[in-house]
Amino acid sequence: MIYADHAATTALSERALAAALPFFRENYGNASSAYSFGKQARKAVERAREQVACAVGAHAAEIVFTAGGSEGNNTVLRGVVEQAWQAKKPVHIVVSTIEHPSILVTCRALERCGVEVSYLPVSKRGRVSSVSVIGALRTDTRLVSVMLANNEVGTVQPVAEIAEALAGRGIPFHTDAVQVVGHIPVDVRELGVTYLTASGHKFYGMKGTGFFYQKAGAELPALIVGGGQERGLRAGTENTAGIVALGEALTESCECMADEAVRLHGLVSCTVQEIRENLPEIRVHGEGGGHLPGLVNIGVPGVRSESLVHLLDLKGICVSAASACNAGTDVPSHVLLAMGYSEKEAMEALRISYGRETTEQDADDVVRAVVGAVEKMRAL
Structure with a gap:
């Protein structure tokens, strides 16, 4: 074959597998437990958080682990809408027409609930124009979301240019970087984004793992509630082995x-x-x-x-x-x-x-x- x-x-890398194996049977403690056995898992999770933060130019406190890119995208879109609704504000979102289904299908679901969405056209090469982004903005625009690179044709989008055009307008900017992280350099500060999502299995980590970056001061309500994990931002017992594999796989990918x-x-x-x-x-x-x-x-x-x-x-x-x-x-x-x-x-x-x-x-x-x-x- x-x-x-x-x-x-992608296949789980040997290095990521070796790092994760001890957390399946030997160090299987719950990372949220107070005793030392659980603290071993907590230490491993936080080390992976530092690895991810280093790889994308963020602070560790700005990284939230998820089950993958689709969850991260839903967390951002639905979180922004929930915040606006709590403040009794109308919601308008701007996205490109070539986004991943986890963005587009979520937008359609939000439209049925009263959210208004503008879908940006792209060129024959599959690129979004920063001019079209600015042209779509309204006084009630609460989020702009443009993927960093398209998953079907591979076109890299001018995200930094769009962020620069949005600067000073007070509108959060999200980018789906699932297809990019681990393959070309990503620095959230240079990109100028508020939120960024990624998935472990795209860069030789495990399926069912991912993370999203949220800029300090731009916190969102949790999509999954019921526990205090991930500083209350994502309920559920941490997938320690998967998180460890993700951190190691991303470090390895960045090195080569x-x-x-x-x-x-x-x-x-x-x-x-x-x-x-x-x-x-x-x-x-x-x-x-x-x-x-x-x-x-x-x-x-x-x-x-x-x-x-x-x-x-x-x-x-x-x-x-x-x-x-x-x-x-x-x-x-x-x-x-x-x-x-x-x-x-x-x-x-x-x-x-x-x-x-x-x-x-x-x-x-x-x-x-x-x-x-x-x-x-x-x-x-």
Whole structure:
């Protein structure tokens, strides 16, 4: 098997696994307990919090552990709305049209409750304009949310530029950085964001773990209540092993980030070049400008991507037709539709995403498999 869907999830790294193992059976104490056995777990949780804070340029007190990116996104959106409603204020939110479903579906749910939402258009390359953000603001705007990089096409958004445009307006700014953290440098101070969300399994940590950053002074009400964990911000017994793995995985990812980014950009460049030599008509969605390393989204005219994914699977190649959250739905990508592609073109999108274990030989095999599968489908 050749795994080329790292944007969907990654394998737990050996280093993260080794760090977490003792907290499954040996040091299994509850991190909220007052006795020394529990304090061992608490010490490990706080060490991981320091690791995360260091990795994203925050203070440890600004990091809250969650069960993943979707929970973090819901915490921010719903928390901002709850605060406004408690103050009996109307709520308007600004988001981009290419956000992850955990943002867009939450916004639709909030709209049914009376929240007003403005959805920002994007360019053909899948980029949000800071001008469009400012143009969408109103006196009752309580939050702007623009992802740091898109999970389907890999386009990096001008988040720092948007934050600068928002400066002095008193409007909180959130960015979904799930696809970015651990892969390209992230510094919350330089970005200028109020909130940032991330997920452990995207950077070789465990599934079911994540964190969000909330700037000091911008605290939110808890999404999950019933306990005093995470300083009262997220009830539930801490997943010590998962948190430890997350901290170690992020530290490891940051250590090899620069070299790995160069290598992955090279693999993607070669992949696109070689596919184009055989299939010159392909589209590369979001091509040009800032882009995540290791991820490319192509369109093959006349070839439905779901069929291509299944054919490649038979050859032992794992790629995707959309984000993992929408896989198997047989609907056009909302991201590509927002970028101006037709429904037919959006159904032809194939996402290839390489990772730490991907070799040059793997990339060559992916190219041959894609070209061969397309030729076979066209012959049929």
